[in-house]
């Protein structure tokens with residue numbers, strides 16, 4: 001650090017130049033992220049609430065009340081308006097909290113059954129909490145295989161995890177069947193709807209054929225649902241909801257020294273952002289079900305355009321028809337890594353999985369971006385196909 005501070009203008013000039021390298025959502029080039037440009041109204045509110053610390057709720061009782069209200073609003077979308085929970089730093093923390101509660105519900109057991117599609121946050125949770133993940137294979141629709149799930153249950157099983165919107169493909173596991181299994185075996189069932197939580201309730205309003213995944217199912221004890229993904233909220237804003245508020249006492253730790261008075265913490269973090277929570281509350285109030293339904297409707301319209309476009313391009317295809325606004329693109333013609341590299345060379349920020357490229361059609365993505373991407377994909381496939389044919393020709397000499 002330099003001895004003397006610089007004038008604000010000089011710092012800003014340097015900052016601006018250093019930040020230029022970062023991608024922006026407005027560019028339309030980010031097609032592989034589950035995050036989004038935050039809603040303008042939420043940003044305004046967020047900036048006004050930067051000093052609010054939910055780690056010391058006695059100092060900020062009004063903000064703490066807004067957190068409860070936000071959780072109840074989210075709960076009402078998940079068939080449980082009296083759910084307990086917190087706005088946390090993200091889906092990772094939310095899943096860790098759920099696993100922490102599950103583990104403490106029966107400390108004699110340490111096995112958690114997860115689909116192989118489970119997010120890496122469960123590996124982190126297992127590492128931190130000394131849990132053993134029992135990974136269950138997927139069926140042909142990329143959902144957790146129910147028969148194998150049943151077979152995986154042992155006297156050590158403490159919990160099952162189902163995903164409502166997998167990271168790779170946006171697939172919804174058969175949560176209703178997992179719920180029955182959980183009830184029959186008295187196991188904790190956590191649903192990771194970090195992405196799907198802000199999609200499925202609104203898809204249900206648009207069309208009726210949405211699988212059940214929430215507290216309406218008796219076995220579901222907790223749900224992750226992230227406002228900083230499809231909820232349009234500024235980072236950090238994850239959501240963890242518990243069927244019963246009292247469940248959180250299983251991880252409660254009393255913090256005696258706080259300026260606002262001793263408090264029971266039921267989150268991983270101590271000091272934590274109140275601004276995020278206020279921003280989430282603001283958006284839920286401002287957009288309402290109608291606003292979020294419009295957002296999801298637009299994303300799904302563009303998702304269909306993208307899916308149709310991919311199917312028209314020779315050499316690539318869909319992994320499966322999209323359930324939500326996530327599209328998996330595969331190729332039987334050339335290595336998927338080559339396609340991803342060519343697309344990245346053209347500036348597209350896409351996600352690469354083992355056998356496919358993932359596009360997430362977030363609210364910042366517009367029709368023009370989809371059309372430009374499809375044009376580029378077609379060009380890339382032409383180029384790679386020509387290269388492939390040339391190498392085939394030369395190898396036949």
Ligand SMILES: Cc1ncc(COP(=O)(O)O)c(C=O)c1O
Pocket residue numbers: 034089090091092093095119121163165166167192193194195226238
């Ligand atoms: C299904 C699912 N769960 C959890 C997470 C973790 O969320 P975060 O990155 O906010 O910690 C993700 C992230 O993509 C996800 O897709």
